[in-house]
Amino acid sequence: MESELIRWLRDRLPPHPLLRLGPGDDAAVLEMADVDRCVMTVDMLTDQVDFDLSKVDPRRVGRKCLAVNLSDLAAMAARPLAGVVAVALPRSGGMELAVALYEGILPLAERYDLAIAGGDTNSWDGLLAVSVTLIGEPTGSGPLRRNGARPGDRIVVTGSFGGSILGRHLDFEPRVHEAVLLNERYDLHAGIDVSDSLSIDLAHLVTESGCGAIVLTDSVPISNDAHQLNDEKTPLEHAMSDGEDFELILAVAPEQAERMLAERPVGVPLTEIGEFTAEPELWQVDNQGVRSKLTPRGWEHRFT
Amino acid sequence: MESELIRWLRDRLPPHPLLRLGPGDDAAVLEMADVDRCVMTVDMLTDQVDFDLSKVDPRRVGRKCLAVNLSDLAAMAARPLAGVVAVALPRSGGMELAVALYEGILPLAERYDLAIAGGDTNSWDGLLAVSVTLIGEPTGSGPLRRNGARPGDRIVVTGSFGGSILGRHLDFEPRVHEAVLLNERYDLHAGIDVSDSLSIDLAHLVTESGCGAIVLTDSVPISNDAHQLNDEKTPLEHAMSDGEDFELILAVAPEQAERMLAERPVGVPLTEIGEFTAEPELWQVDNQGVRSKLTPRGWEHRFT
Numbered sequence: 001m002e003s004e005l006i007r008w009l010r011d012r013l014p015p016h017p018l019l020r021l022g023p024g025d026d027a028a029v030l031e032m033a034d035v036d037r038c039v040m041t042v043d044m045l046t047d048q049v050d051f052d053l054s055k056v057d058p059r060r061v062g063r064k065c066l067a068v069n070l071s072d073l074a075a076m077a078a079r080p081l082a083g084v085v086a087v088a089l090p091r092s093g094g095m096e097l098a099v100a101l102y103e104g105i106l107p108l109a110e111r112y113d114l115a116i117a118g119g120d121t122n123s124w125d126g127l128l129a130v131s132v133t134l135i136g137e138p139t140g141s142g143p144l145r146r147n148g149a150r151p152g153d154r155i156v157v158t159g160s161f162g163g164s165i166l167g168r169h170l171d172f173e174p175r176v177h178e179a180v181l182l183n184e185r186y187d188l189h190a191g192i193d194v195s196d197s198l199s200i201d202l203a204h205l206v207t208e209s210g211c212g213a214i215v216l217t218d219s220v221p222i223s224n225d226a227h228q229l230n231d232e233k234t235p236l237e238h239a240m241s242d243g244e245d246f247e248l249i250l251a252v253a254p255e256q257a258e259r260m261l262a263e264r265p266v267g268v269p270l271t272e273i274g275e276f277t278a279e280p281e282l283w284q285v286d287n288q289g290v291r292s293k294l295t296p297r298g299w300e301h302r303f304t
Numbered sequence: 305m306e307s308e309l310i311r312w313l314r315d316r317l318p319p320h321p322l323l324r325l326g327p328g329d330d331a332a333v334l335e336m337a338d339v340d341r342c343v344m345t346v347d348m349l350t351d352q353v354d355f356d357l358s359k360v361d362p363r364r365v366g367r368k369c370l371a372v373n374l375s376d377l378a379a380m381a382a383r384p385l386a387g388v389v390a391v392a393l394p395r396s397g398g399m400e401l402a403v404a405l406y407e408g409i410l411p412l413a414e415r416y417d418l419a420i421a422g423g424d425t426n427s428w429d430g431l432l433a434v435s436v437t438l439i440g441e442p443t444g445s446g447p448l449r450r451n452g453a454r455p456g457d458r459i460v461v462t463g464s465f466g467g468s469i470l471g472r473h474l475d476f477e478p479r480v481h482e483a484v485l486l487n488e489r490y491d492l493h494a495g496i497d498v499s500d501s502l503s504i505d506l507a508h509l510v511t512e513s514g515c516g517a518i519v520l521t522d523s524v525p526i527s528n529d530a531h532q533l534n535d536e537k538t539p540l541e542h543a544m545s546d547g548e549d550f551e552l553i554l555a556v557a558p559e560q561a562e563r564m565l566a567e568r569p570v571g572v573p574l575t576e577i578g579e580f581t582a583e584p585e586l587w588q589v590d591n592q593g594v595r596s597k598l599t600p601r602g603w604e605h606r607f608t
Binding site: 020021024025026027028029030031032033035036037038039040041042043044045046047048049072073075076078082084085086087088117118119120122123124125126127129131133134135136138143145146147192193208 | 324325328329330331332333334335336337339340341342343344345346347348349350351352353376377379380382386388389390391392421422423424426427428429430431433435437438439440442447449450451496497512
């Protein structure tokens with residue numbers, strides 16, 4: 001990392017009990033004596049794919065780059081521990097941009113008690129690319145995986161879906177606190193966060209679990225954003241296929257789901273939208289009771 | 305990470321005692337019960353800056369992207385534990401490129417007993433960017449830092465310097481085993497790996513240590529590559545300023561350095577090239593005994 005930026009960063013990083021040695025050496029040093037298992041995740045975000053730097057404040061971009069990674073920890077019901085940030089900056093205005101990215105990253109890191117342990121700063125002739133790697137600590141009965149959904153489990157989701165393109169894909173709140181609390185208080189069987197889309201990430205979850213699912217489309221919580229888009233797609237279609245909601249899809253045993261929905265233990269809405277099935281297929285039932293195949297649609301990184 | 309690549313990767317990853325859950329979920333799960341402290345480092349490498357993908361086999365590129373990170377662990381005298389790989393791929397030929405990168409990464413990971421825990425795969429209209437994050441475990445008397453050099457300590461380096469552009473910047477062997485062994489057997493005060501250049505990284509080390517150094521230029525081990533370049537710079541100038549040698553600069557107390565050089569406990573050459581001084585400046589003494597200021601020169605990521 002460039003020395004000027006390291007100095008800037010060192011002045012602004014709050015002390016953290018985990019951090020024995022912060023940015024500026026060849027690696028950071030972390031205290032892990034109390035951590036038996038950790039989870040590790042990385043996400044790289046790029047200009048013109050995950051954000052449009054020509055239209056968006058770089059602080060929001062920096063915030064998103066951290067938030068999507070925190071959302072991955074939430075999907076595992078893991079408590080954030082530490083992270084590193086690597087950037088490839090355009091040559092012109094790089095220092096200013098790096099500072100702005102960190103101005104978006106640091107408050108969110110502090111909010112989630114995450115130690116920013118270090119990073120790597122490069123410049124090149126390309127557009128901005130940001131890679132954030134986090135480690136976290138499993139909570140409750142251990143890391144929440146994708147492969148634990150069982151037939152009969154209820155599909156419970158946090159928040160609402162669709163239309164994140166209007167701004168929520170940048171400013172969403174990762175469901176870290178919700179995931180940790182729910183995983184400590186209830187017996188969750190599986191979980192995933194919605195980055196690609198509600199339908200695609202549900203498909204990922206059933207594939208890994210070797211089961212299927214049936215979604216009651218009338219139950220799907222549709223965000224106001226999805227209603228506002230007002231284009232050729234219905235609000236429900238937006239909710240099922242837009243992606244970047246960064247809400248959680250959870251597999252919860254029926255009696256646990258019932259208790260969870262009655263107790264409403266977190267600040268965000270929890271909604272049961274269907275159930276997992278033995279038959280390894282995805283189905284939807286509309287408000288007329290008509291059953292049809294659910295084809296996963298949404299955002300996927302394609303390359304040839 | 306794209307599902308096809310994850311499948312390919314899952315088939316090829318050897319089991320690893322640390323890895324409770326590998327690629328394919330929202331995060332990997334690592335066994336850390338025996339790890340009291342860990343080091344964490346990230347390096348992002350980009351096409352046309354750190355390699356030229358139009359001229360170089362992508363396997364060598366993948367290998368380099370991991371090797372530079374292993375070199376950072378070596379600089380801390382840390383044993384590799386686990387790593388994640390994030391890539392931004394050009395849209396055309398992305399899958400083939402990702403596979404080739406991993407074909408360079410996996411054998412090196414196995415050689416250093418590093419668990420590949422996961423990754424993130426994206427495509428975009430830009431050139432290739434690769435970000436590797438590693439965690440490692442300190443060895444011996446703890447992580448080797450940049451700030452521990454003391455006046456009177458000898459400057460000991462591994463290997464030889466200069467001309468890495470001829471190919472060694474891609475195919476170098478990170479000095480992981482050497483660092484761990486030396487740190488266990490001798491009292492090392494400080495260390496850094498040479499990425500920017502011998503003179504610049506020595507400058508980083510003395511700055512962090514609050515001391516200076518004097519280099520006997522006649523002692524500097526010059527690589528054959530530096531002699532082969534045959535351009536306007538002398539082989540010594542190449543050795544001092546080329547960078548990407550990924551050798552180690554160590555600060556070692558005089559009697560320890562003497563013992564180390566006599567015992568030659570590692571397969572690569574160890575050379576004493578000068579000593580650290582109380583006066584916080586860099587000097588060099590040539591083979592005529594002429595003393596002059598040493599100006600750090602080499603590779604630095606510049607951005608405005």
